[in-house]
């Protein structure tokens with residue numbers, strides 16, 4: 138897996154962390170949500186002082202995942218922010234690292250077939266979401282998206298306080314607007330840690346297990362357990378780490394699932410564990426978030442290793458987005474290629490979120506095309522980074538989609 142050694146490195150460096158998001162908005166289910174308390178977007182403070190939201194009526198909806206990338210040299214994405222934004226992790230700063238196509242990456246514009254996706258206006262956003270806390274909860278891909286949002290806002294509003302709200306890895310308050318955005322780092326959502334056989338024996342020991350990772354399917358990782366009561370808008374992801382055999386080696390260091398403090402016997406494979414974790418974490422969020430909180434799950438971000446996985450010399454050398462045919466070749470479940478986990482993860486997500494009041498931010502389809510938009514050899518690692526995204530770049534479009542989505546469910550006075 139391309140991601141795993143990158144992730145292993147990241148776990149060594151606290152500066153590196155993880156981020157999340159997805160692409161189809163279940164707008165209808167959101168606009169039906171009764172839990173959105175009423176409040177205007179201009180006054181907008183409940184008794185608790187928190188900003189609350191209410192959906193507006195939607196007439197007609199657009200499938201934002203159904204579209205194509207169009208090269209537009211005049212596109213303004215490059216003006217959102219530039220390589221001087223300090224929050225950009227070094228390996229993602231493709232302009233600074235002189236990736237040859239870096240200046241072109243933000244000039245590709247996603248064009249849904251039946252509507253437009255506009256670059257969001259940061260000043261309007263700051264104004265609309267003042268007195269609001271927004272939390273990104275997940276792996277480094279959600280951090281990538283968080284950084285894009287931060288840099289876009291910082292470009293127009295310089296006064297920020299850097300701090301770590303509610304256990305966050307990093308966070309900022311835009312002081313003029315009292316808008317806080319934070320990134321809560323968590324790889325599996327659930328709490329996990331090293332496990333070794335107990336000399337006194339036990340059920341896992343009896344089955345021959347010696348080393349592994351204990352994953353508590355019903356316990357949220359401490360980095361975000363308090364995020365649900367702090368934020369007004371939550372954006373979750375998880376995915377890459379579930380298919381990361383270099384860390385969670387099925388033989389040498391398997392994931393060992395625990396529920397209610399007891400090992401799950403017989404032990405189950407990661408894909409089954411993922412279902413359990415999703416179920417419990419969705420329940421936890423529902424239980425602990427205030428009513429009116431907007432809960433979003435981002436779909437899986439695709440990788441683009443070609444010619445082998447990350448540890449087999451795989452690379453992503455393309456200068457342009459893929460054709461639809463090539464996308465199928467790379468990602469179809471039928472072909473079971475190197476990067477197939479993206480669609481597999483999504484199957485688990487959609488199943489787990491069925492019937493919940495999370496909305497789904499589907500970034501998968503639009504991202505599948507963007508084999509050109511990874512740091513690749515400019516990522517500064519021994520192998521190509523075909524997992525994270527150059528900044529500025531693709532996750533700017535994810536945020537356009539997010540903001541479109543949020544605006545759709547805001548009251549319009």
Ligand SMILES: *[C@@H]1O[C@H](CO)[C@@H](O)[C@H](O)[C@H]1NC(C)=O
Nearest residue numbers: 161199200201202203204502
């Ligand atoms: C939206 O478009 C994508 C891509 O064409 C398609 O896979 C998906 O099924 C569509 N979603 C809906 C709800 O029609």
Ligand SMILES: *[C@@H]1O[C@H](CO)[C@@H](O)[C@H](O)[C@H]1NC(C)=O
Nearest residue numbers: 207208209210211212213244
């Ligand atoms: C881009 O802008 C320039 C100057 O305004 C204009 O001449 C050119 O036709 C534009 N190109 C496209 C593709 O819109």
Ligand SMILES: *[C@@H]1O[C@H](CO)[C@@H](O)[C@H](O)[C@H]1NC(C)=O
Nearest residue numbers: 185186187188268269270315
């Ligand atoms: C800032 O926003 C937070 C979160 O909504 C709220 O609790 C707090 O009262 C606000 N502070 C001010 C000074 O308005």
Ligand SMILES: *[C@@H]1O[C@H](CO)[C@@H](O)[C@H](O)[C@H]1NC(C)=O
Nearest residue numbers: 470471472473474475476477
């Ligand atoms: C897909 O490929 C992987 C590794 O190449 C293999 O281990 C797995 O069994 C394959 N899965 C299916 C369903 O063919």
